[in-house]
Each structure stands twice: as C-alpha cells, then as structure tokens.
Amino acid sequence: MAKKNVIVGQSGGPTAVINSSLYGVVSESLAHAEEIGEVFGMVNGIEGFLEDRILNFREALPGEKLEYLKHTPGAYLGSCRYKLPESLEDSVYPLLFSKFEKLDIGWFFYIGGNDSMDTVSKLSRYAAQTGSPIRIIGEPKTIDNDLVHTDHTPGYGSAAKYVASTVREIVLDASVYEKKSVTIVEIMGRHAGWLTAAGALARKYKGDNPKYIYLPESDFDTENFLKDIENALEKDCCVVVCVSEGIHDAAGTFICEYDSTVGTDTFGHKMLAGCGKYLENLVRSRLGVKARSVELNVSQRCSASLISSADQQEAVSAGAFGVQAALKGETGKMVSFIRSTGEDGSCRIDCGLEDVNVICNEEKTIPAEWITGNGSDISEEFIKYALPLIQGQVHVPLGEDGLPVFVYRK
Amino acid sequence: MAKKNVIVGQSGGPTAVINSSLYGVVSESLAHAEEIGEVFGMVNGIEGFLEDRILNFREALPGEKLEYLKHTPGAYLGSCRYKLPESLEDSVYPLLFSKFEKLDIGWFFYIGGNDSMDTVSKLSRYAAQTGSPIRIIGEPKTIDNDLVHTDHTPGYGSAAKYVASTVREIVLDASVYEKKSVTIVEIMGRHAGWLTAAGALARKYKGDNPKYIYLPESDFDTENFLKDIENALEKDCCVVVCVSEGIHDAAGTFICEYDSTVGTDTFGHKMLAGCGKYLENLVRSRLGVKARSVELNVSQRCSASLISSADQQEAVSAGAFGVQAALKGETGKMVSFIRSTGEDGSCRIDCGLEDVNVICNEEKTIPAEWITGNGSDISEEFIKYALPLIQGQVHVPLGEDGLPVFVYRK
Numbered sequence: 001m002a003k004k005n006v007i008v009g010q011s012g013g014p015t016a017v018i019n020s021s022l023y024g025v026v027s028e029s030l031a032h033a034e035e036i037g038e039v040f041g042m043v044n045g046i047e048g049f050l051e052d053r054i055l056n057f058r059e060a061l062p063g064e065k066l067e068y069l070k071h072t073p074g075a076y077l078g079s080c081r082y083k084l085p086e087s088l089e090d091s092v093y094p095l096l097f098s099k100f101e102k103l104d105i106g107w108f109f110y111i112g113g114n115d116s117m118d119t120v121s122k123l124s125r126y127a128a129q130t131g132s133p134i135r136i137i138g139e140p141k142t143i144d145n146d147l148v149h150t151d152h153t154p155g156y157g158s159a160a161k162y163v164a165s166t167v168r169e170i171v172l173d174a175s176v177y178e179k180k181s182v183t184i185v186e187i188m189g190r191h192a193g194w195l196t197a198a199g200a201l202a203r204k205y206k207g208d209n210p211k212y213i214y215l216p217e218s219d220f221d222t223e224n225f226l227k228d229i230e231n232a233l234e235k236d237c238c239v240v241v242c243v244s245e246g247i248h249d250a251a252g253t254f255i256c257e258y259d260s261t262v263g264t265d266t267f268g269h270k271m272l273a274g275c276g277k278y279l280e281n282l283v284r285s286r287l288g289v290k291a292r293s294v295e296l297n298v299s300q301r302c303s304a305s306l307i308s309s310a311d312q313q314e315a316v317s318a319g320a321f322g323v324q325a326a327l328k329g330e331t332g333k334m335v336s337f338i339r340s341t342g343e344d345g346s347c348r349i350d351c352g353l354e355d356v357n358v359i360c361n362e363e364k365t366i367p368a369e370w371i372t373g374n375g376s377d378i379s380e381e382f383i384k385y386a387l388p389l390i391q392g393q394v395h396v397p398l399g400e401d402g403l404p405v406f407v408y409r410k
Numbered sequence: 411m412a413k414k415n416v417i418v419g420q421s422g423g424p425t426a427v428i429n430s431s432l433y434g435v436v437s438e439s440l441a442h443a444e445e446i447g448e449v450f451g452m453v454n455g456i457e458g459f460l461e462d463r464i465l466n467f468r469e470a471l472p473g474e475k476l477e478y479l480k481h482t483p484g485a486y487l488g489s490c491r492y493k494l495p496e497s498l499e500d501s502v503y504p505l506l507f508s509k510f511e512k513l514d515i516g517w518f519f520y521i522g523g524n525d526s527m528d529t530v531s532k533l534s535r536y537a538a539q540t541g542s543p544i545r546i547i548g549e550p551k552t553i554d555n556d557l558v559h560t561d562h563t564p565g566y567g568s569a570a571k572y573v574a575s576t577v578r579e580i581v582l583d584a585s586v587y588e589k590k591s592v593t594i595v596e597i598m599g600r601h602a603g604w605l606t607a608a609g610a611l612a613r614k615y616k617g618d619n620p621k622y623i624y625l626p627e628s629d630f631d632t633e634n635f636l637k638d639i640e641n642a643l644e645k646d647c648c649v650v651v652c653v654s655e656g657i658h659d660a661a662g663t664f665i666c667e668y669d670s671t672v673g674t675d676t677f678g679h680k681m682l683a684g685c686g687k688y689l690e691n692l693v694r695s696r697l698g699v700k701a702r703s704v705e706l707n708v709s710q711r712c713s714a715s716l717i718s719s720a721d722q723q724e725a726v727s728a729g730a731f732g733v734q735a736a737l738k739g740e741t742g743k744m745v746s747f748i749r750s751t752g753e754d755g756s757c758r759i760d761c762g763l764e765d766v767n768v769i770c771n772e773e774k775t776i777p778a779e780w781i782t783g784n785g786s787d788i789s790e791e792f793i794k795y796a797l798p799l800i801q802g803q804v805h806v807p808l809g810e811d812g813l814p815v816f817v818y819r820k
Contacts, residue, residue, distance in 0.1 A: 010586075014583055014586050072582065073583060074586055078585070078587070079586040161813075168813060169483045169709065169713060172816060173424055173483060173484050173711065176420075176484055176489040178454045178490070204816070204818065205820075292708075294707045294709075295705065297704045298583050298584075299576060299579065302579040302582060304579060306715055390812045391812040401611065402718075402797065403571075403578060404575060406614070408582065408585075408614070
C-alpha cells in the first residue's frame with residue numbers, strides 16, 4: 001500500500017492545551033510510519049491552506065522540540081475564523097480537495113470548537129458526496145466546554161484551574177483591609193457558564209468567597225444582585241463575586257450592553273465588553289462601598305503555569321485517538337470524552353467518537369438543576385463534575401532568562 | 411536579662427512575598443528564644459493594633475503551618491492604609507506606646523512601602539524623643555520597586571516575573587490570527603515604570619513583541635503613539651505594547667483621565683482606571699484595526715504560581731536580617747538590598763540598613779538614560795538589572811482539590 005500524508009490545522013480561539021492536541025495528532029502520526037508519510041500543518045487553518053501556507057513537522061519541530069508543544073500556549077500553527085459556505089456546490093470545495101490531492105493527503109485533522117466542527121462536517125459530507133477517500137476527523141477544544149455529546153472538552157480543565165486558582169488568590173488579596181469592599185471577577189463565557197462556575201472551586205471552606213456566582217444560564221436582575229451584595233456585606237466586610245461576561249437580563253439584553261458599544265465578529269457573534277466594570281460602578285454608586293472589577297481576560301486560555309496536567313494528558317490522548325480512528329477508516333467524527341466513575345468514586349475518562357454533524361452549531365449549557373440560590377450559585381454536583389478535570393501540575397521548562405521556553409513560528 | 415516580646419505588622423497593598431518577609435521576621439524571632447518571648451502580629455496593621463487586635467504566632471501558625479506563609483499571597487495579618495499624624499505631640503503616640511508597654515514589646519517590625527516607612531520614621535523618632543527602648547525596623551515591600559537607597563524591594567521580582575511570563579503568553583495568544591491586530595497590556599505603576607519595563611523581558615528575540623514599552627517617566631503623546639503603532643503594523647500583523655497605568659501627557663494629565671471618572675484614596679493618591687481601554691478604543695477608531703486591551707490587574711501582586719524564588723528567598727532573608735539588626739540595638743532603619751556583581755557577571759544581593767527617614771515619602775523612578783526610542787522602549791541596562799530578580803520557580807503545595815493550599819485567618 002502506498003503511503004499517504006497527514007495534514008492538521010487549528011481553528012478558533014486558542015486554549016492552553018490546543019497545542020497538546022496538536023502534539024497528540026503529530027506524534028501519533030509520526031509513530032505510524034508504515035502507513036503515514038509526511039505530517040503537514042496548515043498555517044492559519046483552512047484560510048491559510050487555501051493560500052498554500054503549510055509546514056512539515058519533521059522540519060519545523062524536529063526531535064524534542066515537538067515535546068515543547070505540550071506547554072506552549074497560543075496556537076502553534078496559527079488559527080483562523082473562516083466559515084465554509086453552506087452550499088457544497090460552492091467552488092471552494094473542489095479547490096480545497098484538489099489541494100489535498102496535490103499533497104497526497106489521506107487524513108485531515110481539524111482542532112477547534114463548534115465552528116471548526118462545522119468545517120469538519122461540511123468537508124466530510126463533501127468527501128462522501130464526491131467519493132473522496134480522505135478521512136476527516138475533528139479534535140475538540142474550547143475553554144467554554146460547550147460542545148455536546150462529550151463529557152467535557154480539552155482546554156476547559158486548564159481554564160477552570162486558572163479561574164479557580166486565580167479567584168482564590170484574588171480573594172486573599174481583596175481581604176487584606178478591614179473595610180467594606182466588593183470585588184467583581186468577570187470570567188469568559190458568552191452563553192455557557194462552565195468556566196464562571198469554576199469560580200466556586202476557589203472556596204476554601206463553606207461560606208467562603210466568592211459569595212455568589214452568576215451564570216448566563218439564568219436571567220440576571222441587577223436589583224436582586226444589589227440585594228445579594230448587601231446581604232453578604234452584613235456578614236463579611238470583603239465580598240467577592242464571579243460573573244460571566246455573558247450575563248443578561250430577562251429581556252435578553254447583555255448587562256455589558258448597558259455600558260458599552262458593541263460590534264459583531266465574523267461569525268455574527270456579538271462582541272462583549274465589560275459587565276464587570278458596569279457592575280463595579282453600579283455597586284459603588286448605589287451601595288456607596290469600595291468596588292473593584294477584575295477581568296480575567298485572555299490569561300484564562302493561555303496560562304502555561306496553570307495548565308491542568310489531567311487536561312494536558314487528555315488533549316494528547318484525544319489527538320492520538322483521532323489518528324488511530326482515522327487509520328481505521330473513520331471519518332466525519334469528533335473525538336469525545338466518556339466519563340465512568342469507579343466504585344471508589346474515582347473518575348476515568350475514555351475517548352470515543354461522535355458524529356460531527358450532531359455536534360457542530362449546538363451548545364451545551366449548565367443543567368438548570370445545578371444552578372442554585374435563585375441563580376446566584378452552583379451546586380455540589382458541579383464541583384464533583386469539575387474537580388477531576390483541574391488536577392495536577394505541569395512542568396514548564398525555564399530558559400536562561402528565567403522565563404518559560406515556548407516553540408513558535410517566526 | 412528579662413525577655414521582651416516582638417510585634418510585627420503589615421501595611422499597604424499586598425505583594426506575592428509580603429508573607430515571606432513576615433515568615434522571615436517570625437521564624438528568626440522564634441529562633442532567638444533566649445532573648446525573645448512571644449511573637450505577636452498586629453491584625454490590620456497600626457489601625458487594628460489601636461483596637462487591640464493582635465494574634466500570637468505560636469498559636470496562629472504552629473509547626474509547619476508557618477512555612478505555608480512563604481507561598482501565600484495577600485497579607486496574612488491583614489493590612490491598613492493609616493497615616494500617623496505629622497505632629498509627634500498628637501495623643502495617638504502615647505496611646506500606641508502604652509499599648510506596646512502593656513504587651514512588653516521590645517522590638518517592632520513593620521512590613522510595607524513608602525507610607526509604612528513613614529510610620530516607622532515617626533514611631534522611631536517618637537521613641538527617641540521619649541527615651542523609649544523599643545527598637546523599630548522597617549521591612550520593605552512593594553511591587554512598584556520605588557523605594558530609594560535600596561537596589562530593589564521584595565515583591566518586585568515576583569511581580570516582574572508575572573508581567574514578563576504573562577506578556578510572553580499574551581503575545582502567543584494574540585499572534586494566532588493572520589489579521590492586523592493591536593493588543594495593549596496595562597501594567598501597574600502610578601509614577602514609577604519598573605513593573606511595566608518588565609514587559610521587555612517577555613521578548614523571545616530581538617524585534618519580538620512587545621514592540622513598545624511606555625513608562626510614566628516619559629511624557630506620553632497619543633499622536634506619536636499612533637505613529638509608532640502604524641510603523642509596527644507595516645512590518646508585523648500582530649502588535650503588542652505595554653503601557654503603565656500612570657502614563658500622562660506633557661501637561662501632566664493622566665491618559666486614563668481622558669476616559670474615566672477618578673477619585674482619590676485615603677493618602678490623597680489619584681485612583682486611576684483604564685488607560686489601556688482608552689488606547690484600545692483610540693487605536694480601533696483612528697487606525698481601523700482590531701484592538702484589545704488587557705489589564706493585568708491584581709494578579710500582578712498575588713500570583714502564587716509565578717513567585718520568583720530569588721524574590722522569595724530575599725524577602726525571607728530581609729525579614730531575618732531586620733530581627734538580627736534590632737537585636738543588636740538598631741532602630742529607625744529599613745532593611746535594604748545591596749547588589750555586587752562578580753567578575754563572572756554573577757549577581758549577589760546582601761542585606762544592609764538605611765536610615766528610614768531618608769526613605770519614606772521619596773520615590774525612585776527609572777533612570778532617564780535607560781529610557782530609549784523617544785520614550786517608547788527600555789535599554790539593555792534594565793534587562794541586566796531585572797533578570798537576576800525573576801529567577802527560579804517556587805513549589806506551591808496543592809490540596810485534595812488540586813488547588814494551592816494557603817494559610818489565612820478566618
């Protein structure tokens with residue numbers, strides 16, 4: 001049998017372990033030298049591939065340099081936000097497949113979130129329709145944890161660990177003065193509150209800060225919020241709360257929209273800014289107490305020092321599992337995670353495969369029954385769900401400058 | 411000789427190693443059992459002490475719990491922003507000293523920045539004036555690195571390591587799309603640019619991001635800034651710059667004041683908000699490119715995972731050195747750091763003592779000759795100065811929840 005080549009791309013926003021998924025795909029492909037020839041990377045995803053921007057991993061990251069992917073944030077290959085046309089009759093499809101054929105591609109892996117799974121869906125349907133033998137597999141990633149038909153997604157565990165650790169530190173920092181103060185921590189997540197909920201993991205004991213957790217799954221009422229804060233301030237002079245960037249009122253208006261101008265990104269998503277700042281000003285003016293807001297911002301998805309070792313290992317495994325599945329002939333699938341709980345309560349995660357067509361363009365939010373306190377907290381079920389995902393420290397090698405050593409394209 | 415007791419307090423904003431200084435003071439005091447009886451802590455500094463809020467370290471942090479101080483952010487004892495009256499005739503002075511006498515205090519250590527050294531200065535002058543035998547020593551801390559007569563201050567190295575590591579990660583995160591974008595990282599520092607300058611350490615090679623560093627030591631000109639950005643965008647599609655929260659124009663107006671409402675804190679310092687947000691909007695509207703701002707915020711001073719081991723060890727040494735000096739009869743002094751450079755270029759830091767009266771209420775800013783690029787960059791001299799201070803990783807023990815274990819008062 002003649003060897004075929006592999007190509008892999010990254011798409012959408014980066015996570016702390018999107019390069020661990022890439023490592024899994026590349027190292028597993030290189031290990032199958034009897035079937036796989038070259039391992040190519042698309043630079044800037046499908047968009048860069050259309051401009052013939054590719055690299056060969058044997059040259060780009062030889063030897064142990066490949067290992068460095070596992071602790072390097074960002075997307076090593078570069079990313080894109082490129083939506084393929086809905087109609088499979090569009091001329092971009094034969095163009096893409098002629099480029100695949102020219103490179104003698106047998107297997108294509110795309111690492112990304114919902115929008116990238118949409119790309120996997122369309123390309124695999126086009127391949128089926130035209131009888132192309134190319135196998136196409138989606139490798140999930142998103143800090144939002146909002147993909148359906150999987151227990152969780154690579155990238156979530158590290159982001160959740162970042163949120164939990166950082167909120168725990170912010171609580172200590174905010175508690176130093178004996179003066180009433182409110183700190184609002186704004187956490188990423190447009191429609192799904194998984195990452196904001198991780199703020200609850202920061203509590204050191206029952207009743208500890210953060211006192212409240214507000215998710216986009218519930219309608220946010222500013223008057224109830226102010227009452228919550230007032231109640232908490234009666235018991236404690238330092239109050240810390242976590243809010244999702246996507247909290248909205250009963251009419252569906254994002255809280256941040258009361259404060260700021262908004263635009264839309266290339267997928268038509270609203271671009272949000274500053275519900276934390278808005279609530280900070282509201283608390284200060286209405287309650288007359290010291291208030292501060294902290295937007296955790298991009299470090300949630302790019303902190304190397306707080307990568308969860310569990311998340312990193314799962315991302316590598318999912319990458320490798322996708323390659324094994326594609327070699328067995330699977331296509332149009334996304335690698336999923338299946339959880340099983342042992343009799344001793346231990347958690348085991350196995351990889352599985354799901355039809356990518358039922359995954360793309362759907363969103364998994366937090367179950368309503370996990371949301372407590374009239375929309376101001378999260379239940380113990382969530383804690384049990386999230387804890388196994390944030391475990392373990394990762395060694396990040398330091399260079400002569402005392403800072404983490406990363407790999408990158410120049 | 412009858413034993414006397416030690417009391418120690420923390421004051422001003424926390425740093426990642428203000429509790430390491432505390433550890434140094436407490437562990438060294440406990441090691442001098444032949445001279446020192448009890449080791450007390452003031453809860454919430456001088457302000458809490460006036461309300462008789464104290465703790466005894468033997469009870470509060472017995473055994474190995476004391477060790478946990480070394481990686482615990484925040485201020486374990488709580489802090490205050492309390493300015494003693496200028497006139498030593500004020501009734502608060504005899505009140506404080508009667509409380510010291512009641513507790514049989516022989517030595518008082520105060521850990522803080524400029525404003526806390528002002529407290530040490532006043533109390534030691536009052537002691538001299540009244541013939542009190544109490545020895546009073548200042549232990550420096552500030553992420554701003556703005557104390558005079560010391561090579562640097564505990565707290566700066568860890569904050570600088572946080573800034574350098576995080577900016578390096580943000581640069582990777584910002585570089586994933588092949589689309590012109592500008593990212594503005596706003597870094598703490600009202601009047602001194604030491605911490606913002608640490609952004610330069612993030613560069614992986616000459617010409618790398620962050621392309622520019624804007625410090626409060628230079629006048630900031632928005633038109634020159636926009637020209638800098640345009641020039642950089644011609645060469646590179648991803649541009650990251652670091653700005654100090656305290657950048658101001660030639661008239662002395664803070665750039666953030668063009669955008670937001672401001673108040674003053676209890677010391678009369680202006681409270682700043684959002685020059686990063688202001689510049690983000692300016693870049694987007696004037697240059698028509700994608701822009702984002704990231705305010706590094708309080709994590710700069712409370713990240714346990716990015717504590718510099720060099721900084722932690724120095725803070726412990728400075729704490730211990732202060733106790734040794736006080737036992738020898740020194741008073742009205744602040745522990746300082748003296749740098750010596752070996753023939754092989756190696757850097758050695760020794761502790762010294764400086765008259766606290768020449769330190770308080772003064773600020774050390776970055777030397778003008780270190781500022782390059784017409785106020786848009788920092789020289790190699792700064793890199794040489796800062797590198798030894800950010801070295802080394804610290805082990806932070808994780809609990810059953812996978813998160814750092816800290817010590818705290820409840």
